[in-house]
Amino acid sequence: MKKVNKKTFMLLMAVLCTVMLFGCSGTTDNSKEKTSTPDSSSEEIKEKQEKQVQTITIWHSADATIADTLQKQVDSLNPDVNVKFERKENMAESLKLVGNDPESAPDMYLWAHDKVGVFAEMGILSPITDFIGEEETKALIPMTLEAGKYDGQNYQLPIYYEALLFMYNKALVKEVPKTTDELLQRMKSETKDGHYVFVEQHSTSYCSAPWIQGFQGYIINESKTPGLDLPETIQALEYHKEFVPYMPADGEYNTVTTLFTEGKSEFAIGGPWLVPGLKEAKVDLGIASMPVLPNGNPLKPFSGVQGIHVLKHVGENKKGAVASVLKVLVKPEVGIALAEAANCAPANVRAYDNVAISENEMIMALREMAENVVPMPNVPEMDVMWGITDELLASINKNNGNVAEECRRCQKMALEQIEAMH
Amino acid sequence: MDRRKGYTHWIYLVPFLIFIIMTVLIPLIYTFYVSFTNMSVYHWTNYKFIGLKNYYKALLTVDSGFLSALFRTLLWTALNIILLVFFAFVIALGLNSPELRFKNIYKTLLIFPWAMPAYVTILLWRMGMFNTEFGFLNQLIRKAGWQPINFLSTDVYAFLSCMIINLWLGIPYMFTMIDAAMQSIDRGIYENAYMEGAGFWRVHVFITAPMIAPILTPILIMTAFTNFKQFDIVYLMTMQTGSKTGANIHTLITYVYDKAFVTSNYGYSAAVTGIISLIIIILYMGMQKIARSKVN
Known part of the structure; x- marks a missing residue:
């Protein structure tokens, strides 16, 4: 019995080895095998290759x-x-x-x-x-x-x-604000008891980019230079920070989407990917032009x-x-x-x-x-900018960091990481 | 016959050795090789040998952030091990109580968090418990008339929140091991101790704990390293791209990930990996030495 077991075990091991070794070999394309059959004429081979x-x-x-x-x-x-x-x-x-x-x-x-x-x-x-x-x-x-x-x-x-869209719930909104200042005034006066005027993912790069770009700032430009400490970017983030206390503190995708879907927020900035879910939830969805910033530019989202x-x-x-x-x-x-x-x-x-x-x-x-x-910037350096900009926004919006100081800190970090890419 | 015995066991091991060589050794050697090259997005096919430059660059990441991450990781590991063992020991004691009925049902229920994929558990805790708007804890806080707490945006709260999840995920494994170790203790020893007047805690502190210690030592070492290499809980709770919370509770691994791996500089990342591995190996050897001396 012992011998049989041993033999069986050895056989199994041999099979396992063979399977593993064959498993490591490259896959074989059947169509190629067919073209190399000796019976095929050269014309047939050519025809098959062309196919x-x-x-x-x-x-x-x-x-x-x-x-x-x-x-x-x-x-x-x-x-x-x-x-x-x-x-x-x-x-x-x-x-x-x-x-x-x-x-x-x-x-x-x-x-x-x-x-x-x-x-x-x-x-x-x-x-x-x-x-x-x-x-x-x-x-x-x-x-x-x-x-x-x-x-x-x-x-x-x-x-x-x-691209991100400025969405509103028609059932809750009588008039859509044309400017961000109007929006802020409404947020200040009407946000209370779990009811929000406006929600967005305020501390993510993708969703904050419209504010930065509206102020003529940028996260990174075509020549691969980060722009987190530009005066325009600092100005944008200081202005954007005024909106944050009137939005849910975590600013997460799930929170923002749920609040807007459940009719607990009148306006939201979100992507077209939200639309099927909103329709399913029977939200009377309206889409308006992006509100205009104090400098006369509309919010400019990434595409x-x-x-x-x-x-x-x-x-x-x-x-x-x-x-x-x-x-x-x-x-x-x-x-x-x-x-x-x-x-x-x-x-x-x-x-x-x-x-x-x-x-x-x-x-x-x-x-x-x-x-x-x-x-969206397509330079490889953008890969490091997403995380750093998220960190910048979280430190400003969630930990009440000083905008200019945090921008300078994160710009330095961005330059170091970009240097590390090479 | 003796000679056959000498190599037969190697034949049995061949498939597994091939598997280990292919999945562990070759990638390890390749990583080591890559760490001496400038392989990156910019040198994907035309990379070349650059000597120790990546190691020099990697050592530059040993800044104040690295050191605080290292200290935090050690604190995390120590606190989690102590709490894991404490809670698991108490649960195992309860489950070993002779009067307790339906033990198997409790054991099955208690093991459930371990059976769930960690990724799902972490995100459920993040959204279901700690979320500022809908989280269970903030619902309770609101009902009590207080302002909601953003648990994941401040360092201390975020660290504690992550630790709770780690305990939730880790206790089932630890209590199963302690429970199994307890089964090996002769009941007669307890009876003698009780007859000689020892109380409940005295019995378990001076009999149960020392008797299960040798069995638990390797498990504790393994758990210590699982905790030391902590990545998923801290990353998913506070640092996920697009959902950063603002808390800085980097562990060693999340710190180097943030510093090196996002750069797509594979030579540099490989060198950082090498340095981290070296730190872990040194710590492992140290812990083994301590554990061996304690057991002896």
């Missing part, structure tokens, strides 16, 4: 509705080009790991523009101008095209964009432009297929379909001629804002 070249894989981490809508649009390229949208979790990390590996990387990916700088510096992106001409992109909103530019090259074909990026490894072999996919996705019909299916604001201006879109309050608000929004 293989026509398969385009696009990674995404978007909502299923958006991916399905885009998939339907590119399905029109069948059978010449077979495009597959594949959902990928942790896409940034995956692209860092396999972006240069033709065996594992996708041909393209759909994502916001703010990582363009990182991937361009890593050398995994091709400029979209290698595949599509200016003629095809001239109908795109200039802001959306600018968003994907890094170091003089354009790495993204914009599809749709998002996040979602678009298609092409991986460098794609090379010449698939150039035609990639170009045909981009040419389909740049069409206004794609924007219209996305707007209808998922309330997305199209990057193509021609899409706004569509009647259904022109009647969509949220999308038209985003269209109006397109001239005022600031694309």
Whole structure:
């Protein structure tokens, strides 16, 4: 019995070893195996290879509705080009790991523009101008095209964009304030007993950027210089701090969203992603123009432009297929379909001629804002700025820190961390 | 026969050794190698050997912030170990009471926090208990007519809040171990002690505690290092990107994460990791030495 057990154990170990070793070997593409069968004639091989070249894989981490809508649009390229949208979790990390590996990387990916700088510096992106001409992109909103530019090259074909919106509950609001001063007066006089006039995530970089940018300050500019200690930024944060005592102390996403959804706040600044939940909760949602600051500028939120990026490894072999996919996705019909299916604001201006879109309050608000929004910085240095700016805002708004001192401290920290990146 | 015996156990170990080499040793060697290069976003494919520059840069992070994070981590570890052992010991004593009925039900309920994913537990506590608007604690405070407290924005409150969650997550494991250790004690010893007039606390302080100490020593060392390497509770409660609370309760790991890992400078991050690992190894050796001398 003992011997049998021993033999069985040895056998199991051998199987386990074999499985582990085979598990470590690279995956085998069946289609490639087929092309290398000795029976195939060279013409068949060539034909099959050509067919293989026509398969385009696009990674995404978007909502299923958006991916399905885009998939339907590119399905029109069948059978010449077979495009597959594949959902990928942790896409940034995956692209860092396999972006240069033709065996594992996708041909393209759909994502916001703010990582363009990182991937361009890593050398995994091709400029979209290698595949599509200016003629095809001239109908795109200039802001959306600018968003994907890094170091003089354009790495993204914009599809749709998002930005924070000034939302209000029509059931609670009679008149929408035009200026931030009016809003502040109402907050001071009407905020009490768990009822708020206005809520926002006051201590996050993304949500405070509209105030900073409205005062002509910035978090980081194109030349990778942080602007936390600029007089404009300090002025913006001092002014913004006046609003904070009349908002929930933690200013967290869940708190802000719940208060607005439950009708405990009249106004909120939030993204378009809140809209489906608000509609489900039957909030009578209104969207107004961003209120105007004392300097005459409206609040200027960040825009996040979602678009298609092409991986460098794609090379010449698939150039035609990639170009045909981009040419389909740049069409206004794609924007219209996305707007209808998922309330997305199209990057193509021609899409706004569509009647259904022109009647969509949220999308038209985003269209109006397109001239005022600031694309999120796409330089790699922005990765360190998010955390540092959050820390700055938390120390000012939650711990009552001195604005100028905290701005200087965080600017120093930002410069140190940016230096550490190199 | 003897020679066969000499290598057979190695054959049995081969699959696991391969697994350890692939998942631990190779990444470790690679990290060590990367720490001597300038691999970063800017040198992703064209990185080169730069000697000890990253270590020099990493040592510059040993500033006042680093030292206060180190002190805070030691305080965190000590307080948590003491409280974990105390509460777990008391619970285990209660569960070992001969008169107690439905012991298994209590044990199952008490183990529940351990079974929940820590990430979910932490976020539930953050929103459900400590939130300024909807948190249970602030609802009670409001009902009492006081102003709500932003538990997570001041250092002391945030530190205590994180510690409560750590205890909530850690006590089930500790009480299970203490309970198991208690099962190994001969009941006759207690009967003799009671017959000789020893009281409840005297019995457990002078009999139970010393008898379970050798079993608990490795568990305490492991728990000490789990606490020393604390990241998730402190990070998710106070430092999550987009939800920073304003409290500065950095532990050693959150501090170096904040300083090094967000920079996408992989050579530098690897060097920082090396230095932290060295600190942990030194502390581990020290604790083992102390533990061994105590047990002896």
